[in-house]
Amino acid sequence: MAVAETTDKTFEKDTSEGVTLTDFWATWCGPCRMQSPVVEQLSDEMGNVTFNKMDVDQNPETAQKFGIMSIPTLLVKKDGQVVDTIVGYHSKEQLAKVLDQYTD
Template structure:
C-alpha cells in the first residue's frame, strides 16, 4: 500500500524505519510509469513504507529537499535521507538499491 502524504504530515509519516517517498505530479509522464512500479514494490515488501507526495500540492516539502525533477524517489532511514533517485527506474533496479538499506 502506498500512502498519500502532504507537507503537513511528511515528517510524522517518514520518521521511522525505511521509507521511500515518490515525489510526483499528475501531468508527469515518467511519474505515470514509475507509479505502478512503486505500487508493486509496496505490495511485495511490507518492511518498507512507500509514500507519494504530489509536488504541485505540496511545494514546501519539495523545495525543502531540493526536488528539481520528477519523479524523484527520496529514501529515508530512521528519519535521515540516505538516497535520492531522480527519473524512472525499473523494479529490479529499485529492489537491488533498497535491499542495501534494508539490511
C-alpha cells in the same frame, strides 16, 4: 500494502521510522505515471519498507526543502535521515536493489 499519500504537514511523521520511500510526482508528468505502478508493485512485495507518494503541485514546501527539481524523484530515508535520492524512472529491480541496501 498500499502506497499512502503524504503531505507537507505529515511528511516528517510519515518518514521518521524505518526505511521509507517517497515518490515525488505530479499528475501532468508522463514518467511519473510510468513510475507509479512500479512503486505500487514494490509496496506489495517489500513489507519492510514504507511507501509514500507526494504530489509536488499540492505540496511544494517539502519538495523545495529537499531540493527536488526533477520528477519523478524517489527519496529514501532510514530512521528519518535521507540516505538516497533517485531521479527519473527506474525499474522495479533497480529500486529493489537500492532499498535492499538499507533494510536489514
